[in-house]
Amino acid sequence: MTTHSLSYAKTNSLSPGFFPAKSSVAAQFSLNFLGYNCLPRKLKCSGRQLRNFGAIRASDSGSTSADGSMERIEARKILGSTGDGDTRHIGYKIAMPSPFEIASNVVTVGRVPEKADIVISVPTVSALHARIQKTDENLLITDLDSTNGTFIDEKRLQPGVVSAASPGNLVTFGDTNLAIFRVYKFKQEEVTSEPEESGAKLEDAPSENLESTS
Template sequence: MEMTTHSLSYAKTNSFSPGFFPAKSSVAAQFSVNFLGYNCLPRKLKCSGRQLRNFGAIRASDSGSSSADGSVRWLLEPIGDGDTRHIGYKIAMPSPFEIASNVVTVGRVPEKADIVISVPTVSALHARIQKTDENLLITDLDSTNGTFIDEKRLQPGVVSAASPGNLVTFGDTNLAIFRVYKLKQEEVASELEESGAKSEDVPSKNLESMS
């Protein structure tokens, strides 16, 4: 599957007015969705090193504790089908992003979240992600439509681990479902050293999800 990037998922900025997005109460009233299954979803990320550099690297406060030492990179790739009929109007799919800080928050409103997913069914402040060397620790922050790892809905406030290959959904299986990828830095360095290639020529095989 060829991955393309857009501008919907990005680090927090001040370029959007809070009034641009619907309030959480309206989301609860208009955009409560049922969780669907995961049949026939893609299982591998296919992109070159050049495309990898286009992942949005999300950096926030590193005050939280974590064992991640920078030797691994965590990537989330959107794999939804883009169906917007449950919303009533068309919106673009979120971009893939890299989690570069130890702890980040995910939500719909730039003033509240580090990673912004501009989808109405995503809560203003939806979830928290902490990275380690082994997995991503995800906490639902009492979101309206829930946070899921594969088909399991997370209990608000309770930390759950997502491993490479898992699917993480932020309230919407059509527009805000992501596959988790773990990429070791030494894999890229070794590939470059052996081939003498530039970073943009790193084969996509290094980006396959590890399950």
């Protein structure tokens, strides 16, 4: 029997209206990659690349400068797969889980789609394995009485007890070969720059709204 492993999250997509076809305002996007050493590196990308990267949600907070420019910062948490792919303990080959973003405030992780928001199709992952709550600084992880346990680095979590995973920590859902992930933290900065040289005034530029859709 051949089993394929898929990992996905129920995330939201950007409204097409967020990037207007014609605009007199130039937008610049950058990602501050904090990583496990928390030393920022700016990764610049275009609007198209940013849309393809994953779900983005508007921050409720923002600041407007005297000239009308707007800055908005959004922290994002991503779990990147770091397993070695060894499947000898299972007895057959399966695909490695994909990285996924924690796009909602609270999500569940497990093997069965009907029970979990984020599905990791690895036999050693329980049907409903763990719960993850997103905060500004870290992820709060609770093991839901899984069979093979949930770990932060090498520490096994006590079922029902909330533990914090910071950027750089390794989180394991029952399998150190196939279901181990590193926590990454990104900050999205959206900066609306000066009007183009065409002479258009800032107030004449179409407004840009960041929306999340189901």
